[in-house]
Amino acid sequence: MSTRPKFIAAIIVAAGKGERAQTGDFAEPKQYRRVGGRPVLARTIDAFLAHPGISAVVPVIHVDHAERYQALSLADERLRDPVPGGASRQASVLEGLKAIAALRPDLVLIQDAARPFVTVEQIDAVISALASHDGALPTLPLTDTIKRAPDGQVVLTTEDRRTLFAAQTPQGFRFGQMFSAHMRAATVRREFTDDAEIAEWAGLRVAMTAGDRNNFKITHPEDFRRAERHISGDKAMETRVGTGFDVHPFEPGDAVWLGGVRIEHTAKLKGHSDADVALHALTDAILGSIGEGDIGVHFPPSDMQWRGAASTLFLKHAGDLVAKRGGRIVNLDVTIVCEAPRIAKHVPAMCTVISQTLGIKPDRVAIKATTSERLGFTGREEGIVAMASASVEVPRDE
Numbered sequence: 266m267s268t269r270p271k272f273i274a275a276i277i278v279a280a281g282k283g284e285r286a287q288t289g290d291f292a293e294p295k296q297y298r299r300v301g302g303r304p305v306l307a308r309t310i311d312a313f314l315a316h317p318g319i320s321a322v323v324p325v326i327h328v329d330h331a332e333r334y335q336a337l338s339l340a341d342e343r344l345r346d347p348v349p350g351g352a353s354r355q356a357s358v359l360e361g362l363k364a365i366a367a368l369r370p371d372l373v374l375i376q377d378a379a380r381p382f383v384t385v386e387q388i389d390a391v392i393s394a395l396a397s398h399d400g401a402l403p404t405l406p407l408t409d410t411i412k413r414a415p416d417g418q419v420v421l422t423t424e425d426r427r428t429l430f431a432a433q434t435p436q437g438f439r440f441g442q443m444f445s446a447h448m449r450a451a452t453v454r455r456e457f458t459d460d461a462e463i464a465e466w467a468g469l470r471v472a473m474t475a476g477d478r479n480n481f482k483i484t485h486p487e488d489f490r491r492a493e494r495h496i497s498g499d500k501a502m503e504t505r506v507g508t509g510f511d512v513h514p515f516e517p518g519d520a521v522w523l524g525g526v527r528i529e530h531t532a533k534l535k536g537h538s539d540a541d542v543a544l545h546a547l548t549d550a551i552l553g554s555i556g557e558g559d560i561g562v563h564f565p566p567s568d569m570q571w572r573g574a575a576s577t578l579f580l581k582h583a584g585d586l587v588a589k590r591g592g593r594i595v596n597l598d599v600t601i602v603c604e605a606p607r608i609a610k611h612v613p614a615m616c617t618v619i620s621q622t623l624g625i626k627p628d629r630v631a632i633k634a635t636t637s638e639r640l641g642f643t644g645r646e647e648g649i650v651a652m653a654s655a656s657v658e659v660p661r662d663e
């Protein structure tokens with residue numbers, strides 16, 4: 266007798282605000298911030314798409330994050346459209362469950378977007394445990410002694426940590442049982458902090474599989490440093506430097522694009538794209554640092570698709586190439602040479618655009634401007650020059 270393969274759906278909950286991970290440097294919610302050059306949510310989704318037994322992956326996202334999600338440019342026939350989440354993790358999971366009900370899955374795995382280092386082996390272990398249990402989740406034994414202090418100040422008792430375990434995700438269940446348990450849980454006045462707790466509350470038997478310390482949840486700012494360390498592993502890094510230089514002439518117009526910012530002016534810069542001379546020099550500097558040729562190699566002027574293109578696209582491509590090598594941008598420095606327009610008041614906006622495009626802190630970007638004392642073609646206001654340097658760290662070739 267042949268049995269059809271189980272339909273296993275994975276819900277990736279990504280609808281949180283990531284408030285605990287926020288710092289003044291990053292406005293980006295944690296699930297869209299890059300680690301090792303790839304956004305956290307993209308990494309988590311990658312892990313599930315890498316498992317051949319997963320039939321559908323359903324991201325649950327915050328209603329305000331639709332554009333951010335689109336910008337991840339994820340494509341896979343098993344990846345479903347994102348579903349809007351709710352006000353709590355529990356509510357977001359329920360939205361995901363409702364969205365997949367029509368697929369009639371046999372099993373559902375529920376995963377925090379904020380755990381990007383989940384592995385195919387951990388997913389496998391949870392699926393295997395579901396052959397003999399209603400639910401399963403990876404857990405870790407505790408290493409700290411656990412105190413109970415109901416008032417948050419004075420210790421009442423010490424727990425027996427041998428019987429306590431820290432819960433991770435994915436948490437897997439038989440779909441029908443979990444859907445009805447979640448629907449009922451939504452009607453009671455308490456919040457469940459994970460799905461296994463809802464299963465326990467509903468009387469289901471939940472098994473523990475072996476968790477992994479690397480499957481940690483990115484919660485606080487320092488977790489990003491841990492994530493970067495995890496990705497770069499023990500690989501020795503080396504620092505590389507690249508330089509870029511670009512010139513664009515003026516032509517009749519009313520504004521120039523410089524450093525990703527539109528500045529009103531008595532002329533525009535002539536070029537195939539938006540002619541942002543500063544971003545072109547910067548893109549070349551980054552490409553140069555990793556020996557990847559120049560902007561014309563990646564975006565030939567003869568190719569019509571780049572006509573009028575925003576140069577942030579070229580810059581992002583260069584940043585992505587650094588990230589693909591497991592590298593990171595250390596700092597960028599740009600000098601713009603022109604008599605006019607005046608640049609100084611636009612520098613903060615330029616730093617913001619560049620840092621957001623590359624996913625780096627604004628204080629790693631320096632932009633300076635100078636005139637050429639009315640000498641030469643910049644002095645005669647025939648065009649603008651930009652020079653840039655980029656310093657990156659990449660794993661050393663062995």
Ligand SMILES: Nc1ccn([C@@H]2O[C@H](COP(=O)(O)OP(=O)(O)OP(=O)(O)O)[C@@H](O)[C@H]2O)c(=O)n1
Nearest residue numbers: 278279280281282283284285352353357378379
């Ligand atoms: N309303 C919510 C709240 C959380 N989550 C998701 O649940 C996971 C675990 O939650 P947590 O790490 O607490 O994320 P946030 O709620 O975003 O963090 P914070 O509490 O710091 O704001 C995350 O992937 C988060 O995006 C969700 O989908 N919907």
Ligand SMILES: C[C@](O)(CO)[C@H](O)COP(=O)(O)O
Nearest residue numbers: 354377432433434458459482
């Ligand atoms: C689901 C979870 O990751 C298991 O440890 C955890 O309960 C999520 O809690 P949070 O407060 O929503 O981060």
